[in-house]
Amino acid sequence: MTDRVLIFVEQREGRINPVSYQMFAAARALGIDDVWACIIGRGVDGLVDTVAAYGAKKILLIDDPALEFYRPLTYARALCSAIEAADPAVVLMPTTFMGRDLSPRVAVRMHAALATDCLELSRDNGVCRVTKSLYSGKVTGTFTLAAGRLQMVAVRANAYSAPAPSEGASAETQSIPYTAGDGDDRIKLLEVARTSGGVKDVSEADIVVSGGRSLKSEENFKIIYELAEVLDGAVGASRAACDAGYQLHSRQVGLTGKVVTPRLYIACGIDGAIQHLAGMRGSKLIVAINTKREAPIFNVATYGCVADLFVVVPLLTKAIARLKETG
Numbered sequence: 001m002t003d004r005v006l007i008f009v010e011q012r013e014g015r016i017n018p019v020s021y022q023m024f025a026a027a028r029a030l031g032i033d034d035v036w037a038c039i040i041g042r043g044v045d046g047l048v049d050t051v052a053a054y055g056a057k058k059i060l061l062i063d064d065p066a067l068e069f070y071r072p073l074t075y076a077r078a079l080c081s082a083i084e085a086a087d088p089a090v091v092l093m094p095t096t097f098m099g100r101d102l103s104p105r106v107a108v109r110m111h112a113a114l115a116t117d118c119l120e121l122s123r124d125n126g127v128c129r130v131t132k133s134l135y136s137g138k139v140t141g142t143f144t145l146a147a148g149r150l151q152m153v154a155v156r157a158n159a160y161s162a163p164a165p166s167e168g169a170s171a172e173t174q175s176i177p178y179t180a181g182d183g184d185d186r187i188k189l190l191e192v193a194r195t196s197g198g199v200k201d202v203s204e205a206d207i208v209v210s211g212g213r214s215l216k217s218e219e220n221f222k223i224i225y226e227l228a229e230v231l232d233g234a235v236g237a238s239r240a241a242c243d244a245g246y247q248l249h250s251r252q253v254g255l256t257g258k259v260v261t262p263r264l265y266i267a268c269g270i271d272g273a274i275q276h277l278a279g280m281r282g283s284k285l286i287v288a289i290n291t292k293r294e295a296p297i298f299n300v301a302t303y304g305c306v307a308d309l310f311v312v313v314p315l316l317t318k319a320i321a322r323l324k325e326t327g
């Protein structure tokens, strides 16, 4: 085992999930200079220069028609072969839906120690130390990974800021053949359903405007979209709003949705249940708009506005648009 980190760069249909770039900052936090990356998929060789710009010394490519779409067993097999080729001390990947699914499968196969959804990383005598948010964000725990074996860490989105890419950087590449294994087709891909249709994803956005059940309909969410648009942000929603069918669950923020830590989170008509807070309390600046003065969302808000969202949100959108116009 070498003192090297291997970063799993997540891509879908040739588009890299930008959260993957944050892993290069996480690698720096571990103090490891020998950073390799691996890209798994079909027709992914065009992504090499982009990944090299973030500081990968070497990029392992596993490019095969069988890997066109994410499937747990084929990707786990591919990532295991990349790990065998790189022989790293640490594997880093983002805690996305793919990362949550893939990391334990690979950890079991590689007999690795694994910590997921980690916030802060450090390393002492070859042992990774990570912090995790526990009990819906009420406490933070620090853990060390078992020594003497491969250490795998899945890092929460936006826990680290991606380093600035350096133009013109290059990396050595190595292609690794993909060999299908017995039973890989136990999980079959039947359909790829597109849910967010090109609209910015909450976990990638710097600004998130979220709406709750109080919006009362999908149509009424229009004012949330207008505010998000003028701020160049993404739209999120509480679970109650998603369960009611006002928004797709891919927009749900919270314990059972996505965890976001944007620069600005605007909660419109969201009560602030502990499960919602678990997904957004790490945001740098929180603005809450709610008619109920005692709503728990105000306990975590930087700025609170006790008012009707149907009045305030359009006013805010107009004011920001005007500010942008006047520079």
Ligand SMILES: Cc1cc2nc3c(=O)[nH]c(=O)nc-3n(C[C@H](O)[C@H](O)[C@H](O)COP(=O)(O)OP(=O)(O)OC[C@H]3O[C@@H](n4cnc5c(N)ncnc54)[C@H](O)[C@@H]3O)c2cc1C
Residues within 6 Å of the ligand: 211, 212, 213, 214, 237, 238, 239, 240, 241, 252, 253, 254, 255, 256, 257, 258, 268, 269, 270, 271, 272, 273, 274, 275, 276, 279, 289, 290, 291, 292, 295, 307, 308, 309, 310
């Ligand atoms: C296991 C489990 C997991 C869960 N996971 C999640 C999760 O991931 N994410 C999540 O969000 N929830 C989750 N929940 C649900 C959570 O407990 C709450 O029920 C939910 O967050 C409530 O959503 P809400 O704030 O939109 O709705 P409500 O609780 O109905 O609150 C609506 C708020 O809007 C305010 N309001 C009403 N009208 C207006 C108006 N005109 N202008 C301004 N404010 C107004 C009200 O004062 C109130 O504060 C989970 C629950 C469980 C049990």
